[in-house]
Amino acid sequence: MTTRLKSLLPLVGIAALAIALLVVAPAVLSDLRLNNLAKYCCWAMVAVGIGLVWGRGGMLVMGQGVFFALGAYAMGMHMQLESVGEGGIPTFMILYDPLAPLPAFWEPFRSGAFTIAMIVVAPVVVASVLGFAIFKRRVKGAYFAILTQALAVALATLISGTIKYTGGDTGLSGFTSFFGYTLDDPLNRRLIFTITASLLVGCLVVAWQLYRSRFGELLVATRDAEERVRFLGYDPANVKLVAFVVAAVMASIGGAMFVPIAGIMAPKSMDAAASIFFIAGVALGGRAALFGPVLGALAVGYGQSTLSERWPGAWIYLLGLLFIVVTIALPGGIASLGSRGAAALARVRPPHRKAESA
Amino acid sequence: MDSLIAPLLNGTADGALLLIAALGLALTFGQMGVINMAHGEFLLAGALTGYVIQQAISSTNGSILVALPVAFVVAGLLGVALEATVIRWMYDRPLDTLLATVGVAMILRQVVLDTFPSQGVGVVTPDWLDHQLDVFGYEWPLRQLFTIVLAAACLTALAALLKFTAFGRQIRATVQNRALAETLGVSTRQVDRITFFVGSGLAGVAGVAISLIAATDSTLGTKYIVSAFLVVVAGGLGQLKGTIIAAWVVGVSTAFFTQWTTGSIAQVIVFVLVVIFLQVRPQGLFTVRTRGLA
Numbered sequence A: 001m002t003t004r005l006k007s008l009l010p011l012v013g014i015a016a017l018a019i020a021l022l023v024v025a026p027a028v029l030s031d032l033r034l035n036n037l038a039k040y041c042c043w044a045m046v047a048v049g050i051g052l053v054w055g056r057g058g059m060l061v062m063g064q065g066v067f068f069a070l071g072a073y074a075m076g077m078h079m080q081l082e083s084v085g086e087g088g089i090p091t092f093m094i095l096y097d098p099l100a101p102l103p104a105f106w107e108p109f110r111s112g113a114f115t116i117a118m119i120v121v122a123p124v125v126v127a128s129v130l131g132f133a134i135f136k137r138r139v140k141g142a143y144f145a146i147l148t149q150a151l152a153v154a155l156a157t158l159i160s161g162t163i164k165y166t167g168g169d170t171g172l173s174g175f176t177s178f179f180g181y182t183l184d185d186p187l188n189r190r191l192i193f194t195i196t197a198s199l200l201v202g203c204l205v206v207a208w209q210l211y212r213s214r215f216g217e218l219l220v221a222t223r224d225a226e227e228r229v230r231f232l233g234y235d236p237a238n239v240k241l242v243a244f245v246v247a248a249v250m251a252s253i254g255g256a257m258f259v260p261i262a263g264i265m266a267p268k269s270m271d272a273a274a275s276i277f278f279i280a281g282v283a284l285g286g287r288a289a290l291f292g293p294v295l296g297a298l299a300v301g302y303g304q305s306t307l308s309e310r311w312p313g314a315w316i317y318l319l320g321l322l323f324i325v326v327t328i329a330l331p332g333g334i335a336s337l338g339s340r341g342a343a344a345l346a347r348v349r350p351p352h353r354k355a356e357s358a
Numbered sequence B: 001m002d003s004l005i006a007p008l009l010n011g012t013a014d015g016a017l018l019l020i021a022a023l024g025l026a027l028t029f030g031q032m033g034v035i036n037m038a039h040g041e042f043l044l045a046g047a048l049t050g051y052v053i054q055q056a057i058s059s060t061n062g063s064i065l066v067a068l069p070v071a072f073v074v075a076g077l078l079g080v081a082l083e084a085t086v087i088r089w090m091y092d093r094p095l096d097t098l099l100a101t102v103g104v105a106m107i108l109r110q111v112v113l114d115t116f117p118s119q120g121v122g123v124v125t126p127d128w129l130d131h132q133l134d135v136f137g138y139e140w141p142l143r144q145l146f147t148i149v150l151a152a153a154c155l156t157a158l159a160a161l162l163k164f165t166a167f168g169r170q171i172r173a174t175v176q177n178r179a180l181a182e183t184l185g186v187s188t189r190q191v192d193r194i195t196f197f198v199g200s201g202l203a204g205v206a207g208v209a210i211s212l213i214a215a216t217d218s219t220l221g222t223k224y225i226v227s228a229f230l231v232v233v234a235g236g237l238g239q240l241k242g243t244i245i246a247a248w249v250v251g252v253s254t255a256f257f258t259q260w261t262t263g264s265i266a267q268v269i270v271f272v273l274v275v276i277f278l279q280v281r282p283q284g285l286f287t288v289r290t291r292g293l294a
Helices: A005-027 A030-054 A065-084 A091-096 A112-136 A139-161 A187-213 A214-224 A228-231 A237-262 A272-285 A292-310 A310-328 A332-346 B002-031 B039-056 B061-085 B096-114 B143-163 B166-176 B178-185 B188-213 B220-235 B240-260 B263-282
Strands: B132-135 B140-143
Touching: A005 A187, A005 A214, A030 A065, A030 A187, A030 A214, A030 A237, A030 A272, A030 A292, A065 A112, A065 A139, A065 A237, A065 A272, A112 A139, A112 A214, A112 A237, A112 A272, A112 B188, A139 A272, A139 B096, A139 B220, A187 A214, A214 A237, A237 B143, A272 A292, A272 A310, A272 A332, A272 B220, A292 A310, A292 A332, A292 B263, A310 B002, A310 B096, A332 B188, B002 B140, B002 B143, B002 B188, B002 B220, B002 B240, B039 B061, B039 B096, B039 B188, B039 B220, B061 B096, B061 B188, B096 B220, B132 B143, B140 B143, B140 B178, B143 B166, B143 B188, B166 B188, B178 B188, B188 B220, B220 B240, B220 B263, B240 B263
Parallel strands: none
Antiparallel strands: B132 B140
């Protein structure tokens, strides 16, 4: 196969996934299962971003729930206001304090356009500030992982603690409509699935383009030899920052779509445990491969909802065990099985003596 | 006066708890580069050991004195088991130790959920600790003083172990130059194992102390692990004095902020302050000067 054809191979994969999600799935799945698949697609969007930051960039983010929450709460606030109608106030606020006015920062979320803008702008701003501070100070490795996790814990605690403004632990729920479409209608729910699946395919295309660009090469170079990249005249901090921001936007969009699908957004869907759950799919699928994070996230999502319904404990044991086994024995995830197999075969029967390469 | 003394005393006691929890982490993370996310679950194991022993010997008064050493051994053995089965494969991959131990933590938490009542178990404070001390008019619970004494004891014991014993010398040698220590006859495998035993054992002791103050359920470890890590990171790796100061500052400032706002918001403020502090000093409070590019 020529290199040109080979470079188009991922595109074939993306097309296959698009057909599976957009054509096959709606045809064969029931409404309930399709809604579940939509939820896994949201997690898969977060996973594509983690694949970019962690798999290609070598930065383990343990707090991707923070950005998931930014998108989810923006969407949740808009849908909540849409459900109570013009001038209305969300039920949980009335329950908490019947006379409370709508907090000022809620007001702009009545506008759908503003909400959509915030779903993208908020993660860009937060990730830029955070990433700039972290990467310019050359905080990395375990420090980076622990800091991001601490921020996820902090945000979850903050949301739980501010019941008046955010609904606290119970979160936002009771949505009836999504940008004018009622949520009761199965047809509209199928529409939401189609949007979500298309967004996931879009994220994959973005990731594919980034990976084959100069930026993608720089990102891998930064992961493998940051000092060398610096000596070559690039600023690794900027490279990492771009990856971090793109991943944050993907997580935010995933969070935003999660709300109409799940019908609820609470701190539990974004705290430290949820952030680790996002990583689980990426680690199992293969963090550095293009499709690894997506397929891993879809599989873990499916596994969680089917197995944990029947045996809640057993699923946790299985997931924990998979985490351990994959990290010890298969750091590249399931996606690396193919190339590892090929490498093992090559060891058995070396084809030619190759020149020593670094 | 009361508004100053109360948070100072309560915060110092909370800081002492954090210190014992962070000491074990500082030992395994700071000295060995292993990020043990299951450390929080070792705290939980210690707390549950305290509960089980209290149930077994119905005298609540003596049980805590039995529980402390037993919890140390139980958590320590858990740590040795973790080292021998999981961590030994990834000493050169610190981020992977983090991931794998997250898996271990998930499993341990589920074991606790499946074994103990889900609403949590209560540990009864022994009579001799159930008193109030009068400090300038503030009624200070004696058990808080107890946690401070316990933290001081753990710290002294650990410092003495590292500084004065042959084994402590071997740990320090292994940390500084593993290959050289090995050629000089130090069994680094054994050093790893015993370091893990001691570090995890300290988590067990912290767990017993925590069980006297907070409810013991499967989320106990998760609540403490992130704060403990922040203390270690803010204090600087491989530095006991940094860990002490960071634990005290985090404990006291949380207590002070709690006065003005709610407990959860106070926690958030302290998290954010630690993150800002790391901007100024990315390597923590005290750092070992090194020529390495790490």
